[in-house]
Amino acid sequence: AQSVTQLDSQVPVFEEAPVELRCNYSSSVSVYLFWYVQYPNQGLQLLLKYLSGSTLVKGINGFEAEFNKSQTSFHLRKPSVHISDTAEYFCAVTPNSGGSNYKLTFGKGTLLTVNP
């Protein structure tokens, strides 16, 4: 089984400041890792994913994340945030073994609030 811990339930920042949203996971098998963004009353949109290869992955809207296997972390970063980045962010994992690579396990989410 997998579990995902998002260490911060809320992160307030000022516009144009850098931000890091933290995510740690636990799994007995290798996993794929994801970050999703959810705007109010909407579904989830994929920001970025780590499947294999380079541990630094770049996503949409200027976000990037780094996979650290030894620390079992996948923190999300953006060097300069905008008001429009205000949303809920979810970290998720799924086993990377064959047919079981469907079910996603989500963290509890981090509400990023960007203030002017």
Place this chain on the structure above:
Amino acid sequence: GAVVSQHPSWVICKSGTSVKIECRSLDFQATTMFWYRQFPKQSLMLMATSNEGSKATYEQGVEKDKFLINHASLTLSTLTVTSAHPEDSSFYICSAPRMGWAYNEQFFGPGTRLTVL
């Protein structure tokens, strides 16, 4: 990218009535779809896996007789909340994985807000 739609986007119903929510993959076929439930300010909780042509697989603690799932075709799954009660009020989201060579990326619907009075 792939598109998954849900209908309706929001519904208000009286306690004791049944509500059907549709999830469609618009530009790809999905033999599997997932139904999630999300309470305010909480994460998504997987309710069940919808399988085309066979019975749905429910997660532990989810009442299969209350949340009826039908995967009628390769592009449509429906979730029926039977005899809805106020505690069933929630945001319901579906997702569908699209076949890829390395990973079957999941695409999420926009969600359905259910309010039971």
